[in-house]
Every structure is written in structure tokens, then in C-alpha cells.
Amino acid sequence: MLGPPGAGKGTQAERVARERGVPHVSTGNMFREAVQAGTALGKAAKAVMESGGLVSDDIVIGIVRERLARPDAATGFVLDGFPRTVAQAEALDESLDDAEPLVVVDIEVPAEAIVKRLDARRVCGACGAIAAPGGTVCVKCGGPLVLRKDDEAEVVRERLRVYDRDTLPLVEFYRRRATYRAVDGDQPPDGVARDIAAAIASVLGVQQ
Numbered sequence: 001m002l003g004p005p006g007a008g009k010g011t012q013a014e015r016v017a018r019e020r021g022v023p024h025v026s027t028g029n030m031f032r033e034a035v036q037a038g039t040a041l042g043k044a045a046k047a048v049m050e051s052g053g054l055v056s057d058d059i060v061i062g063i064v065r066e067r068l069a070r071p072d073a074a075t076g077f078v079l080d081g082f083p084r085t086v087a088q089a090e091a092l093d094e095s096l097d098d099a100e101p102l103v104v105v106d107i108e109v110p111a112e113a114i115v116k117r118l119d120a121r122r123v124c125g126a127c128g129a130i131a132a133p134g135g136t137v138c139v140k141c142g143g144p145l146v147l148r149k150d151d152e153a154e155v156v157r158e159r160l161r162v163y164d165r166d167t168l169p170l171v172e173f174y175r176r177r178a179t180y181r182a183v184d185g186d187q188p189p190d191g192v193a194r195d196i197a198a199a200i201a202s203v204l205g206v207q208q
């Protein structure tokens with residue numbers, strides 16, 4: 001699942017994963033959990049994340065390889081927030097079985113809409129879940145809602161710069177593939193979900 005920060009990748013990836021009965025693999029969530037748990041990985045990632053930069057390719061590729069080798073990922077998975085650089089995409093290609101297509105869904109949202117969305121977005125301060133707009137407490141665990149540190153305006157601007165510099169080339173990397181689909185992410189979440197389901201069905205064809 002490709003798209004700029006705040007495109008709705010997390011929400012949509014979670015939904016596709018639930019519907020298809022495969023794990024949702026979010027590198028951002030993995031790093032946030034590691035930061036909370038205070039592991040060595042968390043310590044390495046914390047400052048980079050808070051500045052809006054990217055964790056190094058070696059570290060990210062290592063944790064994703066480990067995650068995809070777990071048995072629950074044997075029949076498929078939804079990747080969210082990975083790959084984010086061409087080097088990560090090349091590493092992913094190397095570790096994939098050619099028999100299964102890599103469906104690339106690119107959620108397109110204009111930059112002005114992103115800045116507005118991230119400014120309004122709240123996450124649970126206890127479990128990290130993204131809150132529905134207008135909520136007051138987390139629907140998953142009842143925790144308080146907070147602005148994610150990297151959703152602060154200045155960090156968002158840096159994340160968008162990093163996206164343009166490091167992640168947009170990925171769109172070019174994938175765009176030529178028959179399994180690439182762009183969907184309009186600048187519409188309500190149910191509409192995006194419908195377009196994503198149709199995009200995946202059109203790639204997988206008769207396997208649906």
C-alpha cells in the first residue's frame with residue numbers, strides 16, 4: 001500500500017488485511033511498539049521518527065524479512081509503510097516468491113489535503129490506534145486521544161519533503177508494472193475502500 005503520510009494507508013491496510021484474513025504489516029506500528037517497549041530497535045528509531053526522517057534501509061529491511069518469514073504471513077500479507085525507498089522495494093522483490101503477484105495500490109491524495117488531515121488526526125495515547133474523526137476517547141481501549149508527535153505541523157512538512165525525495169521515485173519504480181493501481185484517496189474512507197477492493201480484484205482477476 002503506497003501513498004503519502006496521512007493518505008489513509010493504515011486504515012485501509014487494516015481493512016484489507018481483515019477482509020482477506022492475512023496479517024497487516026505496518027513498519028510504522030512496529031517501530032512505535034519498539035519505542036514504547038524501549039528495545040534497542042526503539043532506541044535507534046525514536047529520534048529519526050520524531051524528526052520526520054526515515055529509519056535506515058538495513059534496519060527496516062531486516063525487520064520486514066523477519067516478519068514475513070513468520071507462519072501467519074505464508075498465504076499473504078498487507079504491507080503498510082514499506083517499502084518507502086527504491087532499495088527497500090528491490091529487497092522486497094528479492095524476498096518474494098515469483099508465483100504470487102505483488103499488488104501495488106497507490107493511494108493518491110494532494111499535499112494540501114494531507115496537511116489538513118494530519119493536523120486534525122488524533123491517535124490513542126495508550127494503544128496508538130488511529131481515532132475516528134470527532135471521537136473523544138479511543139474506541140479500542142478507552143485511552144485518551146492525542147496528536148501524534150510526528151503529526152505536528154513542522155514534522156509533517158519534513159515527512160512530506162522526505163516522501164517527495166525518497167518515496168515518490170518508488171511510484172515510478174512500480175508504475176510500469178501490470179500489478180500497479182492508483183486509487184483516489186481524496187474521498188471518504190468507504191469510497192477509498194471500494195476502489196481498493198476493485199483495484200485488487202482487477203489485478204488478481206479470476207483468483208477473486
Ligand code: AMP
Nearest residue numbers: 027028048049053054055060081082084
Ligand atoms: P508511518 O506510521 O508509516 O508513517 O511511520 C512512522 C515513521 O516510522 C516514519 O516517519 C519513519 O520514521 C519510520 N518508518 C516507518 N516505515 C519505514 C520505512 N519503510 N523506512 C524507513 N522508515 C520507516
